[in-house]
Amino acid sequence: MEITLAGHAVWGRRMCERNVACLNRACSDAESQSVTFDLEVIDFNNNWVSNAIPKTSSGSLDNCRRFVQNVSYIPSSNDFCPATMFDQQIITECEEYIYENRNTVVYDFGLACNEWGRTSISTMSALATFISLPLTGFISDRWGRKTAFTITVFSSSVFGLARYWCTSYHIFIILGFASTIFNGGYYPTAFILGTELVGSKYRVFIGLLLNIGLALGEIVLGLVAWAVPHWRNLTLLAYIPTLTIVLFWVAYTNPVRWYISKGLYKEAENTLINIARVNKKHLSDNLITILKRAREEQMKKEGLEREERKKEPWLVVQVWQHKPVLIRCLVSPVWWITFTFIYYALAINSVGILGIRQPIHNVYIAVAVIDIPGHIIGYLLLHKVGRKPVLSGGFFVCAASQISYLFVPNELYAVSLTLYLIGKCSSSVMIITTYVYTSELYPTRYRQSLVALSSMIGRIGSTVSHITPALGDQLPYILYACLATIAGTLVFITPETFGSKYTDTMEEASELGSIFHKSKRQESDN
Known part of the structure; x- marks a missing residue:
């Protein structure tokens, strides 16, 4: 099982969970004199809180702003911090905060309302993947898959584990960046290692197993975080077991x-x-x-x-000379950007949906579990329906679920969670379909280069996904729906590859899906 970039990103968000409120000294100090009171475990639902704190567009109390105290207010013994005590026409930023949860990075580094400070933690990790992929690829090709896998996992664990002792926000980000330079590449290494050990007939199945392993790793991580809520202890339990990867060096071998x-x-x-x-x-x-x-x-x-x-001319020139292939080179990166953006963003934001009334561990685990049927559904439909209907259907279902999610009242938790899970399941279908479909659109001679191009551009989606928590409560879901609709529509201008043999040249790839190509395929089958 794997705790991969998705799991690290989500629990980077979990470690940075923000359930904070403004500390109003006038009311809090007075309340503390009459009752047993601890500012760190304050009841966020005190009656006077709604008088002192404005509400957001979603109807919840604002975490970062408060009403200014009315200078003309005359204290009365009959009412405790009434609405007249505050000038509700003037709103100001909070100076002090009350933390509901002291187990987070937010509390340790004072990031209460520093939204960009929190999202930077996972954004910097995502940027590190641009370094990790070529670095891991070089190690893998030069010294072997086993060496690359062992080095990346072990090094990632060392840097990740070092964050347990970190007392500086900036050092925390640097260590996370260093950790992801290595862990961002061990999933592709595991994929190559697995597929090279089996015949071509089982490569898609191996990919399915790896994706299921990813989901199982996230589920285990959710259960561990539920049992061990403090982020430092969670760091120990997440990384110490992966140090045993050194045993992999002894027990495993490189592919023949x-x-x-x-x-x-x-x-x-x-x-x-x-x-x-x-x-x-x-x-x-x-x-x-x-x-x-x-x-x-x-x-x-x-x-x-x-x-x-x-x-032969350069690859760029050949692509330009074959317009059908050029169109695919322009379209397929959009699919990659879209599915990486939506998949990671839905995972990252899963711990913040439905408000604080829902246990975040339950929601996170549910979002991880739904990946398993998503990958299986995609795998089965690819072999029954075809590539284009599955891919476009995945995008459109995701878009519909995200738009619907915006119109469901907050009180209907079950409906909101169901729509969220449908979107996540659809993104899992997109992943396996996009990998298979993109590789079939290009000729064998240039397949690795052109698929790698789409994959590299697709990293833009996973990188940008980490800033979605800073975009508010509604804008991210609008972006999911718009991107999914555009990507799903672009599927219609590419050819169906279901049942087609791999093409070898640019000319054959250009004819893919045409009547001429179909007649040649029938002749070869006969």
Whole structure:
């Protein structure tokens, strides 16, 4: 199971949970003289609070502002802090705050109404993924998948664990940035490691299992946070177990394909022998000779391809010359930006929906659980309905649920939560569909580069998602709906790839979905 960037981002938001109110000395000090009173565990529902604090557009009490005290007010013994004590025409910023929860980063670093200060914690972590992806890719290709996975998880755990002793807000952000430089890349490494160990027939299934593992990791994290509410103790329990990744180095191996690509035939042979022994299979005695011959043929093929590419125009020029492919290069990044933005934003904001009346652990866990049926539904529909209906349907269902969420009264918690979960489930469908569909739209020779382009641009969505808590109560959901509607509509201008074979050249990719391509596919099937 994995506690990945989504889990870290959400619980960065959880650690920064803000249930605060203005401290009104005039009323609080007077109240403290008549009853047993502790400013740190004050009842937020005192009768006089509504007289002293304005309400927001959503009807809840403002956390960061208060009414100015009326200078002409004459104290009366009959009423305690009445409305006449305050000038409700003049609103000012709070000078002091009362914290309902002292287990958070907000309390430790005094971030009560510093919305950008809180969102910066997760935003900086998201920016670190732009460094983590190429860094992890370099380590993975140079020293192996096992090495990359071990280094990224262990290093991320060390930097993350160091935040337990952190007493400075800025050092806290720097350590989070450093941690994400490594943990932002271990999911792609795990994906490559898993898919290279199986045949092409099972690669989509491996992706499904990894996504389910991600959701299970978030559920476990939610349960742990429910049992251990203080953010420092939660940090210990989240990171200490991942230090055991060093055992992975001993117990696991690199994929055979990687060994062969590096000319390490003896290591590849030993790995295959171990696999065969577990599966009770017999291998040829001249296995190394077969592996070397296969590698030589592969190198010869790659050499011919390199010679051909020298004669070909640059990839940018080729894309420009093939307009159908150019359109896909413009459209697919929009899908990636949209699903990453919505998926991470809904996860991050899950701990703040429905107000403080709902246990945030229950909501967070429910949002994590819903990812599992979302991934399974996407996987099943991809093999039954096709790519375009599933992807566009996921976007449109998400847009409809987010717009509906805005019009549901706060009192209807069950309805609001259901709509929120539908949106999150739809975003999970988008993830698995976008990965599969995008890879099928491009020719084999340039698939890695063009899919990587969409993925890299898509990181804009996950980065921006971390500032959505600072955008208010309604604007984020309007953005979800608008982006999902645009992305879903753009699906209609790309071809259906369900049942089509992978294309190899730009010309074949340009014909994808056309009558000519379908007739050629039928001929090859026959």
